[in-house]
Amino acid sequence: MTARTLQGFMELLPQEQIVMEQMKAVIRHTYELFGFAPLDTPVLELAEVLLSKSGGDTEKQIYEFKKGDTDLAMRFDLTVPLAKYVALYNNDLTFPFKRYQIGKVYRGERPQKGRFREFYQCDIDVIDRDELNIVYDAEVLAVIYTIFNKLGLPPFKIYLNNRKLLSGFLTHLGIQDKTVDVLRLVDKIKKIPEEAFLGELKELGLPEDSNRRLLEFIKIKGNNSEIIKQLETLSVTDENFVTGLDELKTVLAQAANLGMPESNVQIDLSITRGLDYYTGTVYETFFDDYLEFGSVCSGGRYDNLSSVFMDKKFPGVGISIGLTRLFDQLRGKGLLKIGGPTPNKALIVMQNPEYQNAAVKLAGSLRQNGIAADVMFRDCKFKKKMEYANKIKVPYLVIIGEDEVAQGDFTLKNMETGEQKRLDLNDLIAEIKG
Amino acid sequence: MTARTLQGFMELLPQEQIVMEQMKAVIRHTYELFGFAPLDTPVLELAEVLLSKSGGDTEKQIYEFKKGDTDLAMRFDLTVPLAKYVALYNNDLTFPFKRYQIGKVYRGERPQKGRFREFYQCDIDVIDRDELNIVYDAEVLAVIYTIFNKLGLPPFKIYLNNRKLLSGFLTHLGIQDKTVDVLRLVDKIKKIPEEAFLGELKELGLPEDSNRRLLEFIKIKGNNSEIIKQLETLSVTDENFVTGLDELKTVLAQAANLGMPESNVQIDLSITRGLDYYTGTVYETFFDDYLEFGSVCSGGRYDNLSSVFMDKKFPGVGISIGLTRLFDQLRGKGLLKIGGPTPNKALIVMQNPEYQNAAVKLAGSLRQNGIAADVMFRDCKFKKKMEYANKIKVPYLVIIGEDEVAQGDFTLKNMETGEQKRLDLNDLIAEIKG
Numbered sequence: 029m030t031a032r033t034l035q036g037f038m039e040l041l042p043q044e045q046i047v048m049e050q051m052k053a054v055i056r057h058t059y060e061l062f063g064f065a066p067l068d069t070p071v072l073e074l075a076e077v078l079l080s081k082s083g084g085d086t087e088k089q090i091y092e093f094k095k096g097d098t099d100l101a102m103r104f105d106l107t108v109p110l111a112k113y114v115a116l117y118n119n120d121l122t123f124p125f126k127r128y129q130i131g132k133v134y135r136g137e138r139p140q141k142g143r144f145r146e147f148y149q150c151d152i153d154v155i156d157r158d159e160l161n162i163v164y165d166a167e168v169l170a171v172i173y174t175i176f177n178k179l180g181l182p183p184f185k186i187y188l189n190n191r192k193l194l195s196g197f198l199t200h201l202g203i204q205d206k207t208v209d210v211l212r213l214v215d216k217i218k219k220i221p222e223e224a225f226l227g228e229l230k231e232l233g234l235p236e237d238s239n240r241r242l243l244e245f246i247k248i249k250g251n252n253s254e255i256i257k258q259l260e261t262l263s264v265t266d267e268n269f270v271t272g273l274d275e276l277k278t279v280l281a282q283a284a285n286l287g288m289p290e291s292n293v294q295i296d297l298s299i300t301r302g303l304d305y306y307t308g309t310v311y312e313t314f315f316d317d318y319l320e321f322g323s324v325c326s327g328g329r330y331d332n333l334s335s336v337f338m339d340k341k342f343p344g345v346g347i348s349i350g351l352t353r354l355f356d357q358l359r360g361k362g363l364l365k366i367g368g369p370t371p372n373k374a375l376i377v378m379q380n381p382e383y384q385n386a387a388v389k390l391a392g393s394l395r396q397n398g399i400a401a402d403v404m405f406r407d408c409k410f411k412k413k414m415e416y417a418n419k420i421k422v423p424y425l426v427i428i429g430e431d432e433v434a435q436g437d438f439t440l441k442n443m444e445t446g447e448q449k450r451l452d453l454n455d456l457i458a459e460i461k462g
Numbered sequence: 463m464t465a466r467t468l469q470g471f472m473e474l475l476p477q478e479q480i481v482m483e484q485m486k487a488v489i490r491h492t493y494e495l496f497g498f499a500p501l502d503t504p505v506l507e508l509a510e511v512l513l514s515k516s517g518g519d520t521e522k523q524i525y526e527f528k529k530g531d532t533d534l535a536m537r538f539d540l541t542v543p544l545a546k547y548v549a550l551y552n553n554d555l556t557f558p559f560k561r562y563q564i565g566k567v568y569r570g571e572r573p574q575k576g577r578f579r580e581f582y583q584c585d586i587d588v589i590d591r592d593e594l595n596i597v598y599d600a601e602v603l604a605v606i607y608t609i610f611n612k613l614g615l616p617p618f619k620i621y622l623n624n625r626k627l628l629s630g631f632l633t634h635l636g637i638q639d640k641t642v643d644v645l646r647l648v649d650k651i652k653k654i655p656e657e658a659f660l661g662e663l664k665e666l667g668l669p670e671d672s673n674r675r676l677l678e679f680i681k682i683k684g685n686n687s688e689i690i691k692q693l694e695t696l697s698v699t700d701e702n703f704v705t706g707l708d709e710l711k712t713v714l715a716q717a718a719n720l721g722m723p724e725s726n727v728q729i730d731l732s733i734t735r736g737l738d739y740y741t742g743t744v745y746e747t748f749f750d751d752y753l754e755f756g757s758v759c760s761g762g763r764y765d766n767l768s769s770v771f772m773d774k775k776f777p778g779v780g781i782s783i784g785l786t787r788l789f790d791q792l793r794g795k796g797l798l799k800i801g802g803p804t805p806n807k808a809l810i811v812m813q814n815p816e817y818q819n820a821a822v823k824l825a826g827s828l829r830q831n832g833i834a835a836d837v838m839f840r841d842c843k844f845k846k847k848m849e850y851a852n853k854i855k856v857p858y859l860v861i862i863g864e865d866e867v868a869q870g871d872f873t874l875k876n877m878e879t880g881e882q883k884r885l886d887l888n889d890l891i892a893e894i895k896g
Contacts, residue, residue, distance in 0.1 A: 127476065286822055
């Protein structure tokens with residue numbers, strides 16, 4: 029039997045996995061810092077529940093199968109399970125309901141570079157009954173900023189828009205009947221030449237004049253206050269537009285109140301997010317120098333999360349980080365610090381297996397003091413033990429030899445500087461704890 | 463469409479999920495404290511890879527299906543994926559290889575109380591090439607102790623044995639040909655009467671005298687040193703027995719060196735673990751007052767992890783905690799502190815929506831100081847806001863009213879004591895941080 033892993037399924041070596049877990053921990057802690065509670069829904073659901081809303085492409089990619097008489101499917105995102113969860117438990121939940129979920133989802137796409145069939149999504153959503161205050165949209169924006177800032181990654185910007193602006197502007201132009209088509213087209217504007225864009229609008233049967241004004245609109249450039257000013261001078265009176273502009277201003281103002289720097293958020297009127305269900309604020313996140321990664325964190329505001337399952341209205345705002353793909357892209361560009369030393373960790377080695385008792389006692393003491401400790405019990409040459417220390421990337425080596433056992437102390441070697449010190453147990457613990 | 467969750471799939475409310483995540487965090491941190499590195503293998507594998515070793519019952523329970531031309535299966539444990547991983551990447555791994563994995567596994571069992579079709583296993587294994595030092599068996603024992611001690615659960619004991627003792631004793635009795643059958647039978651001793659046990663041995667064609675001596679052997683009682691002494695006085699010279707006794711003594715001595723109290727470990731010569739592949743040390747863990755839970759953490763030493771995939775020999779020692787079932791059992795007995803306050807968290811409420819800017823700025827400051835903060839932006843009666851605070855179980859409420867805005871300070875309410883204080887920002891942060 030040949031050991032093999034399925035194509036499109038990420039499997040990491042330990043040094044890489046440690047970095048992946050560190051990224052997950054930053055995301056999880058930030059979500060909790062913003063008051064989100066954990067949620068964990070099953071990977072398997074009834075197929076009819078998962079497929080209740082989706083169509084076409086998603087359905088083809090789904091891992092769906094029968095067990096006994098039951099049609100089962102593996103979740104392809106964390107949003108449909110959330111919609112189910114809120115519908116199912118809404119009487120037991122406290123609203124506004126702020127949850128995060130970090131879990132694997134499954135899409136049987138044709139395998140290709142950078143596409144995974146099993147990948148982590150890291151989602152947050154704030155859900156309320158009937159109405160959800162707009163300030164939550166600023167909170168979610170600040171969550172994205174805080175995470176990417178803490179991850180210590182290259183410069184990034186969060187691009188912000190409000191779909192009400194564009195749909196209001198279409199009403200203003202009198203072409204609101206084609207809103208869905210136009211929004212989908214606008215979403216592609218960065219990928220196709222302007223002439224092609226105008227051509228496709230024309231094919232929709234829209235008048236040339238409004239098409240040119242639409243193109244001018246989505247191309248409005250400047251810093252955020254300049255864009256806001258230009259939007260105001262358009263004097264559009266459509267109610268949707270007015271609300272959208274107001275919401276956009278509130279989101280920016282409150283994001284600033286939350287301490288988020290202006291330089292990390294940029295209004296971009298061309299961002300619509302293809303999905304139908306976004307109705308207000310939309311976000312996309314790009315690395316300034318790696319636009320080719322695409323958006324690494326996206327989301328937005330929607331009016332009704334669980335409409336497939338129930339009549340009650342649950343508006344929400346949320347985002348998703350596609351962590352597996354992000355990890356893969358960053359690794360590909362050498363932007364991850366893979367193989368760095370594990371902080372707060374020591375490897376204990378003995379110069380002679382006779383000192384095993386001393387080594388074991390020391391391991392116990394270090395761990396009781398919150399220091400991760402590993403003992404090399406394998407009886408091999410000292411050189412081999414050093415190789416092991418270098419490979420598992422411990423910042424500290426503790427050496428137990430004849431002298432140390434006689435004196436009742438230890439030799440601590442800082443693996444980065446090479447410096448060695450003889451220390452008693454208390455000083456050893458203090459030194460490693462820094 | 464009715465929102466439903468599949469039977470046998472655990473789905474928790476937020477207050478329960480928080481406790482589950484706390485348990486996972488204790489397990490993860492303890493594994494890391496003992497020097498184990500994280501691993502994350504796919505949930506889906508090639509069916510032939512997963513089923514390479516299993517038979518009968520396991521196979522029936524497996525979620526197996528076809529996607530295109532490929533036979534896929536969902537993992538039913540974390541051991542077979544580890545065997546595959548070690549076989550696949552052994553040239554890139556550093557041995558001894560110490561990994562932990564916390565992940566969901568799938569078994570399509572007939573749903574019944576306390577049985578889950580999707581459940582968490584929390585595994586550690588230490589794997590080496592050719593030979594693995596016996597002290598690792600003591601390390602693993604100390605990991606079990608540390609986790610259950612830190613979880614703050616009812617009194618528990620880890621029952622320890624070494625399969626070499628029993629198989630050596632069978633050789634000593636001259637009935638070694640039936641070792642596998644006898645080990646399986648011994649594993650049942652706690653569930654059947656002695657007479658039935660002797661009867662089944664007789665059915666195997668074993669002589670009455672050796673059967674009685676076997677029964678006496680597995681019933682040897684006393685504290686650990688008393689049992690060791692009795693084993694020594696048996697004067698069994700079989701090599702396996704001698705090695706097993708020596709290993710058992712080493713494991714106990716080194717566990718004591720690691721700081722583990724004697725009272726939490728108990729030799730039990732009747733423990734064999736049914737699985738064929740254990741070859742030395744075996745562990746089971748029981749709550750003293752809830753024996754009916756069964757073993758909540760089991761494992762042991764094996765000679766060859768990846769034999770299905772390759773010729774190289776990889777001995778190891780490992781354990782698994784079935785977390786989902788454990789959580790369910792503890793919850794059922796009211797032994798979990800569900801609904802306790804989330805530490806280090808504040809809810810900010812305003813007496814008037816006009817104070818929103820102050821509330822948002824405060825939230826930003828608290829979070830920048832590592833305090834989880836949630837703002838109630840919904841404009842509702844103060845009573846409703848208090849209800850929300852009580853429901854999401856925050857230990858602190860920060861109230862922003864007219865006075866506070868005028869003075870530039872805040873009212874902090876300790877939700878447990880009911881005590882209220884007016885504090886400026888710095889004192890507020892200091893107070894919440896404790």
